[in-house]
Amino acid sequence: xxxxxxxxxxxxxxxxxxxxxxxxxxxxxxxxxxxxxxxxxxxxxxxxxxxxxxxxxxxxxxxxxxxxxxxxxxxxxxxxxxxxxxxxxxxxxxxxxxxxxxxxxxxxxxxxxxxxxxxxxxxxxxxxxxxxxxxxxxxxxxxxxxxxxxxxxxxxxxxxxxxxxxxxxxxxxxxxxxxxxxxxxxxxxxxxxxxxxxxxxxxxxxxxxxxxxxxxxxxxxxxxxxxxxxxxxxxxxxxxxxxxxxxxxxxxxxxxxxxxxxxxxxxxxxxxx
Numbered sequence: 001x002x003x004x005x006x007x008x009x010x011x012x013x014x015x016x017x018x019x020x021x022x023x024x025x026x027x028x029x030x031x032x033x034x035x036x037x038x039x040x041x042x043x044x045x046x047x048x049x050x051x052x053x054x055x056x057x058x059x060x061x062x063x064x065x066x067x068x069x070x071x072x073x074x075x076x077x078x079x080x081x082x083x084x085x086x087x088x089x090x091x092x093x094x095x096x097x098x099x100x101x102x103x104x105x106x107x108x109x110x111x112x113x114x115x116x117x118x119x120x121x122x123x124x125x126x127x128x129x130x131x132x133x134x135x136x137x138x139x140x141x142x143x144x145x146x147x148x149x150x151x152x153x154x155x156x157x158x159x160x161x162x163x164x165x166x167x168x169x170x171x172x173x174x175x176x177x178x179x180x181x182x183x184x185x186x187x188x189x190x191x192x193x194x195x196x197x198x199x200x201x202x203x204x205x206x207x208x209x210x211x212x213x214x215x216x217x218x219x220x221x222x223x224x225x226x227x228x229x230x231x232x233x234x235x236x237x238x239x240x241x242x243x244x245x246x247x248x249x250x251x252x253x254x255x256x257x258x259x260x261x262x263x264x265x266x267x268x269x270x271x272x273x
Contacts, residue, residue: 006047006076008226013049015220016123020053020151021212024267028149029057031271032119037061041117043105044068044125048077048098050151054121055096062096067103067113069183074100106184108136111143119147124265127154127178127192130185134192138199138270145272148200152212154178156190157264160228162256166241166249173240174231193266200270207270214263224261228253 032038038059042050045066055062068074081098103113114120120141126134141148156178158171178189188195197207216224232250235241241249253259 004046004070004073006073009047009049009073009076011223011226013047013052015214015216015223016049016152017053019212019214019265021210021267023210024149024151024208024212024269025054025057027208028119028147028269031147031269032058035059035118037063038118039116040064040119040121041114042066043110043113043120043122045077046073046123048080050121050123051077051081051098053123058119060095064096064098065101065113065117066098067101067105069102069104069106071102074102106133108133110137110140114140114144114146117144117146119149121148122150124152124154126150126196127189128182128184128187129192131188131191131195133184134188134195135199138196138203141270142200142203142205142272147272148205148270149268150196151267152265153193153196153268154190155193155211155264155266157213157262159262160253161260162252162258164249164252166245169241170231170235170246170249173235173238176240177234177238193268196268196270204273205270206273207268209266209268212265212267214261214265216261216263218258224259225254227261227263228259 036059040062042064045068048066051064051066066074066077078100105113156175160167175190179187181187193209197209200207216227228250232246235246236243
């Protein structure tokens with residue numbers, strides 16, 4: 001199973017929070033508005049970014065269970081919560097409680113993890129997951145008529161400024177890399193949001209989806225540079241672009257002081273009808 005470092009997740013967190021689609025988030029807030037003390041399960045929680053980004057918007061008295069395969073990330077999440085208390089909910093009432101659970105759900109055994117939850121959520125996860133595992137997730141969520149919301153699923157769209165003749169080839173090769181096995185079987189990659197939408201719609205849920213792109217300009221320069229380098233590394237693994245051409249592309253990206261990288265994502269909310 002692919003892993004991510006706490007340092008990388010901390011670096012991307014401000015850009016993640018800036019990108020979240022307001023339409024999807026406000027619809028989730030509306031759906032949960034009458035729910036006292038909601039129980040939330042965050043799948044593939046990483047270092048807890050989704051908790052920090054979403055909890056201030058939800059009703060008071062929340063209880064979160066953060067689930068991840070990587071104990072390092074769970075430890076980082078717990079340390080961050082202990083060091084920086086969560087922002088208060090805009091509604092009066094009790095605070096937010098958090099528990100942590102190490103679990104491997106790569107085979108799609110979601111039911112024990114989400115039992116009792118009002119909301120099942122995730123961030124930047126399902127483009128790494130296979131279509132069959134997405135179907136098993138939808139089965140587990142809809143069996144209990146739970147609410148589901150995921151954000152920042154990569155959609156295969158990316159653009160780069162200043163432009164370079166290799167941009168299209170780099171994007172296409174990266175998208176092929178995204179569909180390799182990340183520990184959950186052949187990944188849905190850029191097709192993940194469509195797979196999620198079809199899975200929940202076919203099971204009788206109402207689905208709302210909208211774009212949430214990263215726009216990595218000088219505000220996020222360090223993240224932009226590390227992302228461009230990571231993009232080049234992924235393309236090298238595919239063998240689809242000659243190494244010398246990749247080196248020319250990344251040199252072009254890193255030399256530009258005013259460069260911008262735009263990476264497309266989608267957010268999705270699925271609600272029982």
